[in-house]
Amino acid sequence: MSTIESLRGAFYDASEHDNPVMALLRPPYLFMLPLTVLLLFMFVGPMVAIVLFSIQPANAISLDPSLWTVANYDEIISGILSGSGIYGQVMGNTVVISAITTVTTLVFSYPAAYALARKIKRYKLVFLLMLIIPLFTSVNIRVFGWALFLVKNGVLDSIVGLFGISNYPSMMYQRWTIILGTTYVYMPFMLFPIYLSLLSIEDTTFEAAADLGANKLTMFRKILLPLSMPGIIIGSLFVFILTLGADVEAQILGGGSVYTMASNINYSFGYSQNWPLGSAQAVGLLLITVVAGVIILRTIDLKEIASRGGKR
Numbered sequence: 001m002s003t004i005e006s007l008r009g010a011f012y013d014a015s016e017h018d019n020p021v022m023a024l025l026r027p028p029y030l031f032m033l034p035l036t037v038l039l040l041f042m043f044v045g046p047m048v049a050i051v052l053f054s055i056q057p058a059n060a061i062s063l064d065p066s067l068w069t070v071a072n073y074d075e076i077i078s079g080i081l082s083g084s085g086i087y088g089q090v091m092g093n094t095v096v097i098s099a100i101t102t103v104t105t106l107v108f109s110y111p112a113a114y115a116l117a118r119k120i121k122r123y124k125l126v127f128l129l130m131l132i133i134p135l136f137t138s139v140n141i142r143v144f145g146w147a148l149f150l151v152k153n154g155v156l157d158s159i160v161g162l163f164g165i166s167n168y169p170s171m172m173y174q175r176w177t178i179i180l181g182t183t184y185v186y187m188p189f190m191l192f193p194i195y196l197s198l199l200s201i202e203d204t205t206f207e208a209a210a211d212l213g214a215n216k217l218t219m220f221r222k223i224l225l226p227l228s229m230p231g232i233i234i235g236s237l238f239v240f241i242l243t244l245g246a247d248v249e250a251q252i253l254g255g256g257s258v259y260t261m262a263s264n265i266n267y268s269f270g271y272s273q274n275w276p277l278g279s280a281q282a283v284g285l286l287l288i289t290v291v292a293g294v295i296i297l298r299t300i301d302l303k304e305i306a307s308r309g310g311k312r
Contacts, residue, residue, distance in 0.1 A: 086259065143252045193235040
């Protein structure tokens with residue numbers, strides 16, 4: 001190494017030690033700069049605008065604090081705490097739909113993820129493609145497909161009519177219909193984290209347990225379930241948060257008869273043109289999402305997951 005290169009290296013080392021900002025402006029941290037700038041403009045910026053809009057008296061942002069008001073928050077919180085009115089009903093619908101969707105996707109996804117990760121060898125790629133390809137299709141198209149299937153005089157009506165059944169309850173515009181749509185749309189977000197967690201478990205772990213006399217139930221309780229718990233938690237986080245903001249399913253399958261937080265926000269911004277009220281509801285939904293994310297992520301060790309993935 002030449003004297004000039006040695007001096008240059010010593011300069012950079014001293015710069016990094018004395019000034020943390022200089023360290024962040026060099027690789028590998030420099031590679032994160034474009035994404036960081038993008039997030040600042042595309043995420044942080046709009047969130048700040050929504051927070052400012054939520055405390056405005058009209059559909060315009062004023063930087064004068066004397067004009068700011070929390071009347072919208074007071075209206076929303078009062079409605080939720082009392083459990084009456086539109087906001088109590090909307091909050092109840094949103095939480096119930098999100099919770100049931102999370103549990104339903106877990107019940108259906110875990111056995112499928114286990115089969116794909118541990119049992120199925122032949123045609124595994126075919127099954128994975130069958131699960132991935134729907135993600136390439138617009139959510140609107142997939143939900144409209146369910147609507148055409150369930151609506152009166154639709155596909156289901158034609159099939160049932162072949163058996164001479166004409167009078168049966170409507171399948172559309174029910175809470176369970178929205179749950180059907182959210183379960184179908186967000187199922188991959190539960191399945192793939194669990195699949196990757198199960199895939200990271202070494203075969204030797206099960207072989208050692210079997211040699212020690214563990215039966216299948218013990219292996220599930222002591223090995224499979226604990227080691228796949230990060231995938232379950234991350235998948236549950238994805239599904240719960242995504243369902244909180246589900247609007248298309250509520251609008252199309254619910255038909256406006258079942259309101260959720262997302263559909264109510266859409267109504268406030270669109271039809272009623274009450275941007276401060278819509279922004280206040282959006283901030284409330286964001287806070288619920290952040291709190292749920294923090295609570296769930298505190299139950300897992302992200303460093304352990306990252307180190308496990310690095311060993312593969």
